[in-house]
Amino acid sequence: MARPPTDARDRLLVAAARLFYAQGIAATGIDEVLREAGVAKMTLYHHFGSKEGLAVAFLEWRHNAWMTRFHAHLEQAAPGLVGLADALEPWFRDGDFRGCAFINTVCEGRSAPVLVEAARRHKEDLRMVVQGRCPPRAASGLADEALIIIEGAIIRRQMTGDPEVIAVVRRLLGRLVVPS
């Protein structure tokens, strides 16, 4: 039989990335991932040890992919905190958008502690990015304000499906840097 083009491990990760994001980690069975990846069960356990291991790998991959894309869009975005809205916008336009995988993992409840920690790390890294776009001598709380707005935008977009959320976020972020 001809070998599939990509490595079995890669195919597993790609299938897990899609299914875990679309349906949640707990709600997705291993057999479904295996079927979509076209991979034998033993191969999964050889590479990742357990479903939890696969989930950890998924969150790591998702963190890197999301951050890379976010940084790429940030480079062409408006300067300052408003640029965050510009970088969020293409993500919000994704056809398969279902919010933030890390928020979803925490909201799922009963997620393994190692997954919750990965989610927290992701949000800390995001905080660093936001911090980096604050004016040099801005109050330390400025980044926290922007983060609240970003998380709120994600949730609103996910729950209402309203594409106009991004315009509201741009307004909010644009007003942050010029306080009274």
Next chain:
Amino acid sequence: MARPPTDARDRLLVAAARLFYAQGIAATGIDEVLREAGVAKMTLYHHFGSKEGLAVAFLEWRHNAWMTRFHAHLEQAAPGLVGLADALEPWFRDGDFRGCAFINTVCEGRSAPVLVEAARRHKEDLRMVVQGRCPPRAASGLADEALIIIEGAIIRRQMTGDPEVIAVVRRLLGRLVVPS
């Protein structure tokens, strides 16, 4: 045998309210609810028809309980949008706080459509409350801005556990009503 003090249906709803909120609906098995309620399985199916029926009843109960409490705190809160932070604060202090049950239900993934609709209705009702605290001739987008801040606050509080989130929210909401 002496009848338990409360009705079986009430005990079921109380147990479901605690467990579904603390662990998520999908992650909570029926047997666990039955054990905590001290109720036979057939009684659950007699009153609610299915786990989904119990979940719907839970979300309805939660909506009413949350709204009642929120309105009660709003009456003693500062006027205007800042008051929303005052009303959020006691909720954020709850020892068993695990975010918004409706957000969590949507984030869970694979939730029954009827549950997602209940979540959307809850957020629409919340929007009405926020709208009611906006200045009479405020732009229609003002409520959307406040909602983004509220949802973001809930998520930040849930994910970081930081109790200081409420102070940032109060700052953000306080600045909303006096735009440039």
Next chain:
DNA sequence: TCATTCCTAGACTGGTCGGTCTGTAAACCT
């Protein structure tokens, strides 16, 4: 050519899931 490595196919285990069924005991209402 032969051994090693990676992978596949699929049966299998023990446990949990939502949901059904039987049978019985207690309380309530005439």
Next chain:
DNA sequence: AGGTTTACAGACCGACCAGTCTAGGAATGA
């Protein structure tokens, strides 16, 4: 007292879960 309602306990069902095991096929490299 007798019938009805309500809830009890617990066995049971098929489906699905994560994870294990066996056996063998296909490519690689000495």
